Amino acid sequence: MPETKRKKSWSLVTRSSPLPGFRVSIGFTLAYLTAIVLIPLAAILLHGSRLGWSVFLHTVTAPRVLASYRVTLGSAAVAALLSAAFGLLLAWVLARYSFPGKRIVDALVDLPFALPTAVAGISLTALYAESGWIGRYLEPHGIHVAFTPLGIVMAMSFVGFPFVVRSVQPVLEDLDPAMEEAAASLGANVWQRFTRVIAPVAFPALLTGTALAFARAAGEYGSVIFIAGNMPMRTEITALLIVTKLEEFDYTGAAAIASAMLALSFIIMLAVNLIQWRVQRREGKRV
C-alpha cells in the first residue's frame, strides 16, 4: 500500500471527494485572494523593506510618529478596557435575562458595525462639542471630550464594544445551567458561581473580544478624525499620519509607518488565533 501511495504524484487534495468543482473553486479562490489581498500586501511591505533597516527605523521612530503611536495605542487600550466592561455587561444581560425590548437591544448592539464611520465621527463630535447634548453638561465641569484624547477614546469605544458582546454572548448562552446548579447544590453563592463556573469559560471569549476591539480601535480612522482635533503630537492618530504623509507625497514614509501598523495587526491576529486554538484544544480534551 505505501508503495502505490508514493508513486502517486503530489496533489493538493489530501482526501478525495466524490464532489466536483475543486479545481475551479480553489483556483478562483486563490487567484482572487492573490490579486485583492496578497499582492497589494506584498507591495506595501516590500516598499517598507526597500528603505533599508536604518532609514526604516528612523522613519517609524520620528518624534511625531512616536507621539502618534502613544495617542493611538494609549487610546485604543483604554477603549478596549471600556469595551470589555460594557461589552461584558451587555453580553450578560442579553444572555441571561429576558426583558421587554430585548430583541431591539440585541439588534442595536450591531449598530456600530452598520453605521458608516464618518457618520459616527461627525455625530459623536456634535454630541460632545461644547454646545452638544452631552458636551454642554460636561464642559462646565472642565471635562473636555471633543478635540481631546478623551474624544478619541469615545470614538474607539463606540466601534469596539460590539466585538466584545458578540464574542462573549454565545459562550454565556451555551453555558450548561446544570454546571451552575451543581455548584449551587454544593453550596456555592452567586459570587463563587460567577468566579468559579462562569468566568473560566467566558474569560477566553472576553480576551478574544477585547483583542478584536483593540485591533479595530488601533486601526480606526473615520470615526476618530472628526472628534480628535488632529493636533500633531497631542491628538494625531497613526492612521491620520499615514494619510498626511500621502498628501505630502511622502510615499516612503507612509509605507514605512503602514508596515509598522501591519505588524501590530498581525501580532493581534496571531494572539486571537492562539487563544481560540487553546480553547479548542482544551474543549477537545474535555470531550
Place this chain on the structure above:
Amino acid sequence: MSNRGANSSSALLQPSMQQRVGRVVLIAAALVFLAVFLLLPVAAVFTQAFSQGWAMYRDSLRQQDVLSALRLTGLVAVIAVPLNVQFGISASWAITRFEFHGKSLLITLIDVPLAVSPVVAGLMYVEVFGLHGWLGPWLSEHNLHIIFAVPGIVLATIFVTFPFVARELIPFMQAQGSDEEIAAVVLGANGWSVFWRVTLPNIKWALLYGTILAASRSIGEFGAVSVVSGHIRGLTTTLPLEVEMLYNEYNFTAAFAAASLLTLAAIVTLVLKKSIESATGVHQHGQEKESES
C-alpha cells in the same frame, strides 16, 4: 436559549430578592449605556439634518454633488458585492467540501482584511497602482487611471468587504455537511445542477446574510476609499466622502442630511439582519439546539 438562567425550573437557582434587584440594576445599566452611547448619536444625526427645516433638508439632498455621490456609492456596491459573493461561494465550496493542504492558512488569510486598518488598505492599492507604484508607470503610459478614479474606489471597497460572505458561509456549510450533495452526484447530477438545486437552496439565507453585511460595509466605507479617491467632487466622492467634505466646509446641515441617508441604510441593515436571524435561524446562536428540544 436566552433566559435559561433566569427561568430555570431548578429550585436551587430560584433568584433571591438580592438577585432580583441585581438583575434590574444590570438591565437598567445596559439600557442607559445603549441609550447614551448608541441612540443619542443616531438621534443627533437626524436632529442636525432637520435643524433648518424640511425644505432645507430636501434641498441639501438635491444638490448635484450629493446625487452623484449617491450614484457612485450605488455603482461601487453593485460591482464590489457580487464579486465578493462569487468569491465567498467558491472559497466556502473549496474549504468545506474538500480536504487539502494549507486549508487553515487559507482560512486565516481570508480574515486578513478584517485586521488591516482601512487607511493601510487604501495605501496598499496606491502602492500597486499609484503613479509611484508597481504598475503606475505602465498604467499612465496607457492612459489608464485606477488611483484617484472609480476603479481604485471599487478595489478598496472589494478589499474591506472581502471576508464577509465567506465568513458567513464557511461555518454554515461546514455544519450542514455534504451528504445531500454527494447523494445528488451519486444519482447522476452534474456539478452545476448540484449547486443550483441542492447547495444554493440550502445556503440561500446565510448567503443573503453575508451579502447584506458586505453591502452595508461597502456603502459606508470611509478610510480605505478616502485614500484612493482623490476627493474629486462629482466624480470620485462616495456618499461618506461627501459627508466629510460638506462637514469640513462647515456646511453642517447638508453634511448631516447626507449622513441621515447613510444612517437609514444602517438601520435597514440591522432590521434585515435581525429578521433573517429570527426567521431562518441563520447566525442565531443555539437555534439548532432549541429546535431539537
